[in-house]
Amino acid sequence: MAGNVKELKEKLLLKKNHGGLVLSEDDLSKVEKFSVGYKEFLNKSKTEREAVNYVLKIVKEKGFTEFDKSKKYKPGDKVYYVNRNRAIALAVIGEDGTKNGVKMAIAHIDSPRLDLKPNPLYENNDIALFKTHYYGGIKKYQWTAIPLSLHGRVVKSDGSYVDINLGEDKDEPCFCVTDLLPHLAKEQMNKTMLKGIDGENLNVLVGSLPFKSDKESELVKLNIMKLINEKYDIVESDFVSAELELVPTFKAQDVGFDRSLIGGYGHDDRVCAYPIVEAIINSEKPKETIITVLADKEEIGSDGNTGMKSKFIKYFISDLAMQDGMKCRDVLRKSKCISTDVNAAFDPTYSSQYDASNSCYINRGVVVTKYTGSGGKSGTSDASAEYMGEIRQILDKADILWQTGELGKVDAGGGGTIAKFVANLDVDVVDMGVPVLSMHAPFEVISKIDLYMLYKATVAFFD
Numbered sequence: 471m472a473g474n475v476k477e478l479k480e481k482l483l484l485k486k487n488h489g490g491l492v493l494s495e496d497d498l499s500k501v502e503k504f505s506v507g508y509k510e511f512l513n514k515s516k517t518e519r520e521a522v523n524y525v526l527k528i529v530k531e532k533g534f535t536e537f538d539k540s541k542k543y544k545p546g547d548k549v550y551y552v553n554r555n556r557a558i559a560l561a562v563i564g565e566d567g568t569k570n571g572v573k574m575a576i577a578h579i580d581s582p583r584l585d586l587k588p589n590p591l592y593e594n595n596d597i598a599l600f601k602t603h604y605y606g607g608i609k610k611y612q613w614t615a616i617p618l619s620l621h622g623r624v625v626k627s628d629g630s631y632v633d634i635n636l637g638e639d640k641d642e643p644c645f646c647v648t649d650l651l652p653h654l655a656k657e658q659m660n661k662t663m664l665k666g667i668d669g670e671n672l673n674v675l676v677g678s679l680p681f682k683s684d685k686e687s688e689l690v691k692l693n694i695m696k697l698i699n700e701k702y703d704i705v706e707s708d709f710v711s712a713e714l715e716l717v718p719t720f721k722a723q724d725v726g727f728d729r730s731l732i733g734g735y736g737h738d739d740r741v742c743a744y745p746i747v748e749a750i751i752n753s754e755k756p757k758e759t760i761i762t763v764l765a766d767k768e769e770i771g772s773d774g775n776t777g778m779k780s781k782f783i784k785y786f787i788s789d790l791a792m793q794d795g796m797k798c799r800d801v802l803r804k805s806k807c808i809s810t811d812v813n814a815a816f817d818p819t820y821s822s823q824y825d826a827s828n829s830c831y832i833n834r835g836v837v838v839t840k841y842t843g844s845g846g847k848s849g850t851s852d853a854s855a856e857y858m859g860e861i862r863q864i865l866d867k868a869d870i871l872w873q874t875g876e877l878g879k880v881d882a883g884g885g886g887t888i889a890k891f892v893a894n895l896d897v898d899v900v901d902m903g904v905p906v907l908s909m910h911a912p913f914e915v916i917s918k919i920d921l922y923m924l925y926k927a928t929v930a931f932f933d
Contacts, residue, residue: 489833489871489919490730504748504925505732505918509722511744512734513638516717517621518556518766518776520635521579521740525558525747525764526550532751534560539789546755551786556766557776559786560750564759567794571804572787574761574897575746575928576778577811578768578888581736582606582910584613584647584672584716586622590709591676593691600645600674602716606769607885610667612911614649618674622714624704632702637719644719645674674716718912725915730833732921737914739768741904741921742810749928759790760932768811768888778888784895799896807899808861808931809889810924812916813837813875815905823882830875830905832916835923836865837875839901844884851893853900861900861931868930871923875905902927 493501515521529550537549547563557579564572584602592599604610619637626632637644649667650658658666680689681696695706722734743764750762767777774780787805788798816829830837840858843850853861865872877885892899904924907915 486831486834486873487871489835489917489923492871493919498919501918501922504922507748508741508744508921509732509734512722512732512736512740515579515740516581516619516638516736517583517715518579519623519633519713520621521743521764522552522555522558525560525743526552528747529560529751537561537786537789539792543793553780553782554776557782558764559783560747560762561786561790562750562753562756562760563790563793564756566758568759568787568791568796568801569794570758571801571806572759572761572790573756573932574763574805574807574892575749575931576763576765576807576809576888576892577743577746578739578766578772578778579743579764580606580766580769581717581738581740582608582769584618584674586709586712586714586716588710589706590714591691591695591706593688596678596680596690597675598677598690598694600676600716602672602674604669604672605715607910609663609911610669610672611649611663613672614647614667616646616912617644617719618646618716619644619719620714620716622712624702624708624712624714626704626708626711632704634702634714645676645716647672647674720913730919731915731917733913733915735912735914737904737906737916738812738909739810739903741812741906741916742924745921745925746810746928748925749932752929753932756932761787765888772888772891778891783892802895802897805897806857806860806931807889807892807897808902808928809887809892809899810928811839811887811889811901811903812906812909813839813901813903814877814909815907817907823878825876825879828874828876829878830873832905832907833919834873834905835871835920836902836927837873837905837920838862838865839875839877839887839903842877842884842886842889842901844886845881849884849886849890851890851899853889854898857898857900860898861902864930865927868926868933870927870930871919872927 515524534548534550537551543563545565551559585605587601590600677694681693718735725731725733746762765778767774772778791801841850841852889899904920
């Protein structure tokens, strides 16, 4: 009888494999090697512009050329299209071109942060500060009293520009948002966590020394502006035409005695962007044309001409379709997509917010998320049973470690991804990504095994 029970369990019940138990030593060695490249990418791609530049450098070295719709491409040709320096599409032309649709893997490369306001610099009681407007869903208290670096581009009045990356190196100054000492914070700590820090008070400390003069006001501000001008040749009015972001200075590093995890800023969603770029780089002559898309603006709704609500991907696919004499709508209707975005890994410290049976777990592989949304699946595409079945077959055939997961309990909150915007193009799509601990915090945590499994899953999907 005991034997029969074991056989029935093996045959009928869902298997939940742990990567640390089922992967070979050779596989684990590949996991570790892959994580090294990812950590470098994460450290050098703290903004969407930097991510695009990093990817562009890599793909050019791998033979990708800028897409020219007037040129006729052949199977195996590799092209890229950059959208306003904040989004990028990569394609490898397939043996069948676009006749049977394309295969897409998409991710976003923006992350929560603090953006400078158009007129950011001010002085108050001999301290100079930057005014900020937070970007994306953050817990505001997490952004106080941590070191921040300044990244972005400033376009000057003559149209020239200067790129800024200050605070990452150990010999450079950093910046910070100050917080109230606990001795004086009784009123603050009686507030809810939502109200404890006001968004308007996420002011960044940038200096304290005055310009030496006895007659003028705002001398600290003047001194800071003088230093900025000397270093970057910009004036205060140039902030109006700037995109400047404050992000944590934290470097990606191994977490835990066993070094099985990676902590860092921006895993959401660069932990998915890196594997799908590596997957398309290593693809030679796929049957259908394959496309990797890295988009902007997901954390604030995907609006704008570099977000997935934009038509830039549709137009790119249309140009590819014209190469084969196809109509874009006919290509899209036959196309398949994986929307590679993260999901909330089960956290035993906060287990009450999760449905343990329907959560994803660290080290159990990529998580396939049938639907996201909130309040009754609002704001999700909800992948069909047929497409879920197709994805299952691909993953199982390639021996990929995978799981499914929801974003917490039904009424606990929720969230969305860019999958629905691809679904709106009449494309089959499902979310597949990496489980994350402390999502949207300045320091998030992921598993090296799950990272590598997303790479392998994308390769299998493209093949």
